Amino acid sequence: MAQVTDSRDGRIRGAIGEQVRRTKRFADETETAALAIISVMAVSLLGALVGFLAVSNWTVLPFVAFLGSSAIGWVRYQEETAYTIALMMTASTILILGLIIVFIFRESIPVIRYESATVFGVSVPGLRMFIQPNWDAVSPPIRYSMVPMIHGTVMVTLIASAVAAPLGVSAALFLSEIAPATVREVVKPGVEILAGIPSIVYGFIGFTVLGPWASDQFQTTGQGSYLFVGIVVGLMALPTVVSVAEDALSSVPESMKSGSLAMGTTDWQTMTSITLPAAFSGVSAAVLLGVGRAIGETMAATVMLRGVPRLTDPLVNVFYGQETLTSIIARNYGEADGLQMDALFVAGVILFVTVLVISIGAQYIEWRMHKRLGGEV
Amino acid sequence: MAGASETDAKLVESETTETDAVAGVAVGLSAVLFALAVTALFERVSLTGSLFGVGTVTLLGGLLTALGVAVIAFGAGSRLGYVETDPDPSAGLVAGFGAAVPWVLIGGSVASQTLGLGTGVGVVAGVAVGAVAFALTVLPREDVGSTLPLGALLVLTGLVFLTGVIDPAWAWELDWEQQAAITAEFLIPAATLFAALYGGWASAKAYGGFGARGRHMGAYVLVYLNALSIVAFLCILVAYVVVQGVPGLLTGVDVGLGTGPETTILGVSVALPVSVPFVMNGVALLNDFQGVLPAIVGTFWLVIGAVLLAVPLGVGAAVFLTEYAERGRFTQVVEVATNGLWSTPSIVFGLFGFAFLIPRFGNGKSLLSGMITLGFMLLPLVVITSREAMLSVPDEYRDASAALGVSKWQTIRSVVLPAALPGVVTGVILGVGRIAGETAPILLTMAGGTFLPGSQTVDVIGGFQFTATPPFVANPALLEATSALPYQLFALITAGVGLGSNVGDPDAFRWATALILLMVVLSFYAIGIATRYYFRRRLKHT
Numbered sequence: 001m002a003q004v005t006d007s008r009d010g011r012i013r014g015a016i017g018e019q020v021r022r023t024k025r026f027a028d029e030t031e032t033a034a035l036a037i038i039s040v041m042a043v044s045l046l047g048a049l050v051g052f053l054a055v056s057n058w059t060v061l062p063f064v065a066f067l068g069s070s071a072i073g074w075v076r077y078q079e080e081t082a083y084t085i086a087l088m089m090t091a092s093t094i095l096i097l098g099l100i101i102v103f104i105f106r107e108s109i110p111v112i113r114y115e116s117a118t119v120f121g122v123s124v125p126g127l128r129m130f131i132q133p134n135w136d137a138v139s140p141p142i143r144y145s146m147v148p149m150i151h152g153t154v155m156v157t158l159i160a161s162a163v164a165a166p167l168g169v170s171a172a173l174f175l176s177e178i179a180p181a182t183v184r185e186v187v188k189p190g191v192e193i194l195a196g197i198p199s200i201v202y203g204f205i206g207f208t209v210l211g212p213w214a215s216d217q218f219q220t221t222g223q224g225s226y227l228f229v230g231i232v233v234g235l236m237a238l239p240t241v242v243s244v245a246e247d248a249l250s251s252v253p254e255s256m257k258s259g260s261l262a263m264g265t266t267d268w269q270t271m272t273s274i275t276l277p278a279a280f281s282g283v284s285a286a287v288l289l290g291v292g293r294a295i296g297e298t299m300a301a302t303v304m305l306r307g308v309p310r311l312t313d314p315l316v317n318v319f320y321g322q323e324t325l326t327s328i329i330a331r332n333y334g335e336a337d338g339l340q341m342d343a344l345f346v347a348g349v350i351l352f353v354t355v356l357v358i359s360i361g362a363q364y365i366e367w368r369m370h371k372r373l374g375g376e377v
Numbered sequence: 378m379a380g381a382s383e384t385d386a387k388l389v390e391s392e393t394t395e396t397d398a399v400a401g402v403a404v405g406l407s408a409v410l411f412a413l414a415v416t417a418l419f420e421r422v423s424l425t426g427s428l429f430g431v432g433t434v435t436l437l438g439g440l441l442t443a444l445g446v447a448v449i450a451f452g453a454g455s456r457l458g459y460v461e462t463d464p465d466p467s468a469g470l471v472a473g474f475g476a477a478v479p480w481v482l483i484g485g486s487v488a489s490q491t492l493g494l495g496t497g498v499g500v501v502a503g504v505a506v507g508a509v510a511f512a513l514t515v516l517p518r519e520d521v522g523s524t525l526p527l528g529a530l531l532v533l534t535g536l537v538f539l540t541g542v543i544d545p546a547w548a549w550e551l552d553w554e555q556q557a558a559i560t561a562e563f564l565i566p567a568a569t570l571f572a573a574l575y576g577g578w579a580s581a582k583a584y585g586g587f588g589a590r591g592r593h594m595g596a597y598v599l600v601y602l603n604a605l606s607i608v609a610f611l612c613i614l615v616a617y618v619v620v621q622g623v624p625g626l627l628t629g630v631d632v633g634l635g636t637g638p639e640t641t642i643l644g645v646s647v648a649l650p651v652s653v654p655f656v657m658n659g660v661a662l663l664n665d666f667q668g669v670l671p672a673i674v675g676t677f678w679l680v681i682g683a684v685l686l687a688v689p690l691g692v693g694a695a696v697f698l699t700e701y702a703e704r705g706r707f708t709q710v711v712e713v714a715t716n717g718l719w720s721t722p723s724i725v726f727g728l729f730g731f732a733f734l735i736p737r738f739g740n741g742k743s744l745l746s747g748m749i750t751l752g753f754m755l756l757p758l759v760v761i762t763s764r765e766a767m768l769s770v771p772d773e774y775r776d777a778s779a780a781l782g783v784s785k786w787q788t789i790r791s792v793v794l795p796a797a798l799p800g801v802v803t804g805v806i807l808g809v810g811r812i813a814g815e816t817a818p819i820l821l822t823m824a825g826g827t828f829l830p831g832s833q834t835v836d837v838i839g840g841f842q843f844t845a846t847p848p849f850v851a852n853p854a855l856l857e858a859t860s861a862l863p864y865q866l867f868a869l870i871t872a873g874v875g876l877g878s879n880v881g882d883p884d885a886f887r888w889a890t891a892l893i894l895l896m897v898v899l900s901f902y903a904i905g906i907a908t909r910y911y912f913r914r915r916l917k918h919t
Contacts, residue, residue, distance in 0.1 A: 082786045089693030097714045103732040174604045196902045198814025217563040268593035296722025298817040313554035320555045348728040359720040
């Protein structure tokens with residue numbers, strides 16, 4: 001073990017050393033004046049960021065300094081300035097993700113403290129949100145349980161995946177392997193447009209057309225069911241599955257398919273025994289990303305569900321739809337304050353972490369597939 | 378590939394026979410049943426009424442039975458050697474599971490509900506019946522295995538409808554705490570739908586003469602049907618919104634010189650020759666016709682702001698990642714972060730904007746917060762698409778430029794960026810289409826009241842002021858809550874009945890808002906897709 005840590009330490013030190021050397025080389029090769037401009041830019045932008053975080057009215061000063069120094073740099077040393085600006089823009093994507101993490105976690109801390117539960121004499125913060133199913137923001141005991149919403153999200157996601165996965169993979173097969181060029185030119189933009197239809201429009205149609213119809217068909221009291229929210233959300237996740245799976249299928253080398261066809265197999269045999277197995281990890285990444293979309297879908301669920309945070313009775317009763325993690329935020333942000341608002345942030349944290357894990361998992365799977373197929377990573 | 382399969386089909390296939398024709402008719406019958414089931418599901422065809430002089434349920438039952446008999450007859454004929462086919466020894470596990478699933482459901486529900494034996498017995502019976510169906514599919518030769526269990530399923534469903542065991546008044550009370558029932562109104566079309574799919578699959582296999590070609594046929598029927606349904610779904614969805622929305626959109630439309638509102642074009646004040654109150658008015662007590670102008674203008678500024686923020690940032694990041702950075706930890710982290718941002722739920726962006734931006738811009742919802750939140754959402758899309766576009770610029774271009782002795786930045790500016798421009802532009806337009814329809818992020822950061830009077834239409838350009846105290850620049854228009862089309866629609870839905878006092882016909886008003894929103898978003902998509910085709914065609918020509 002000690003050796004492993006040693007070697008890792010060594011590697012990190014080596015990497016840092018390499019970085020320092022590179023920075024030094026850059027500093028040596030660059031003119032002093034250009035370096036000065038770059039430093040002014042970096043410091044002033046950092047100052048602007050700090051000022052913005054500290055809610056200062058003076059933020060504008062360092063920002064103007066940054067703009068001014070960039071303008072001077074652009075005229076005098078365009079090469080170095082362009083490099084620096086591009087680097088700063090790249091760092092901004094990481095910065096935004098970091099800020100999201102910090103801010104939504106920070107807001108959720110008070111309610112996690114409030115919802116502590118004692119297990120074997122140890123007080124575990126936040127545990128009570130997951131061991132009892134009661135959400136009541138009005139009358140004491142005030143409880144903010146996440147259980148009903150997690151149940152709702154799981155139900156909707158399961159149904160949505162059951163819709164989106166088979167239909168999406170089949171459509172991807174159609175687009176990448178089966179469709180003649182002219183048909184493809186029609187269906188592919190169609191799938192893209194399907195991705196563009198705003199979720200609130202889906203929700204509106206679900207609310208005005210599907211909701212009353214479903215309530216009548218299944219003789220339920222009032223409208224709003226996980227079943228139909230799941231189907232609608234599944235249709236919304238469909239384009240994601242199709243486009244990612246199609247990319248995976250078309251990244252299977254043509255030589256593999258031709259080799260199989262040359263053996264006298266039918267197209268379908270080639271697809272099931274060569275293309276699909278070779279692209280399997282990419283296709284499962286597509287399904288994963290579709291699941292991620294389904295979990296995060298907000299407006300359709302908000303409009304179509306009942307908005308009463310409780311478990312359905314019995315748990316498998318998909319004909320009733322109460323609330324999901326996304327819809328509770330969209331529905332309650334208006335009148336919520338204090339602990340209730342923080343509880344909404346907890347729902348946001350659960351969503352964010354789940355979807356981030358799914359996204360990273362899907363990327364890992366795709367990366368492995370590319371490596372195995374010998375393509376460029 | 379499609380061309381190749383046609384050729385070898387001709388090589389292998391023997392001459393068309395009557396049996397082929399029978400199988401073809403069976404596939405056609407399945408298609409008719411499928412269409413009937415869909416129309417009945419959405420109550421375009423009444424179950425209690427009649428079609429072609431026959432009761433709907435009876436007709437469905439009769440067609441299902443006929444299809445089932447045809448499927449079984451085909452399998453039996455092939456097994457006994459009357460029909461020339463090319464079956465494999467077994468239909469395979471996938472077909473086995475496919476056949477087992479409906480039989481498990483039938484066995485389970487008949488045992489537990491019809492015979493009243495309870496849930497435990499129901500599960501056992503379901504599994505047993507499913508196992509029999511599975512064995513009957515997998516064990517015999519393929520021609521029997523892929524027709525008998527499915528044909529029997531069709532005949533059973535058909536007979537249940539024909540004999541009236543399930544008639545239009547039938548309902549199965551689920552006896553749950555939250556009351557729900559499965560009614561014939563739903564069960565009959567749904568069962569017909571799935572039975573038609575199974576029938577079509579089995580008869581397409583038979584049409585292909587079983588074996589590898591038969592399976593190819595069966596699978597292709599389903600895959601084509603799926604693709605067709607997706608396109609049809611899209612068309613119906615758009616057409617439905619258009620049909621519902623047009624009356625509301627066109628209320629009070631007036632065409633003629635001087636009817637429209639005054640507007641200034643190139644310094645000259647002109648009265649537009651068309652008046653469409655719905656898109657030219659706000660909501661006010663004295664208006665003849667109410668409209669959503671503030672929301673349209675809000676959406677417009679929102680998109681402009683998001684693009685101004687996200688496009689430079691995203692393109693810059695893409696330049697750095699593709700041109701400057703060597704592949705390593707840093708680029709990997711950025712990639713993971715961008716993809717993570719791309720899949721982050723929109724409502725989480727809303728929460729983030731609520732916690733991070735609102736306290737920094739005057740502690741209230743504002744247009745500026747909405748712009749920045751949506752810009753953050755657009756950023757990963759811009760990074761991803763611009764990167765793809767830059768990666769697809771051939772390295773020869775860069776090498777040729779470098780060989781001329783110009784610096785890296787000059788190469789990027791005058792070679793890489795122009796070559797990647799079409800991809801970047803297309804990606805940005807499609808991304809804008811996506812964020813223009815987003816409701817969740819602006820819900821928490823920007824959106825104000827349900828109805829805005831026309832006087833509250835934001836005027837960003839005219840709103841800039843310079844002040845003596847820091848931050849020296851102020852723009853009240855940017856710091857006020859306003860509306861946007863997707864939020865307007867959401868507010869209209871949640872406002873429910875209270876809408877009546879403000880708007881004459883609330884339903885028409887809602888649908889018209891949905892139509893305008895859809896038109897705005899889809900026009901971005903149309904422009905994006907058209908741009909792509911334009912550039913692709915130009916690339917092919919040169």
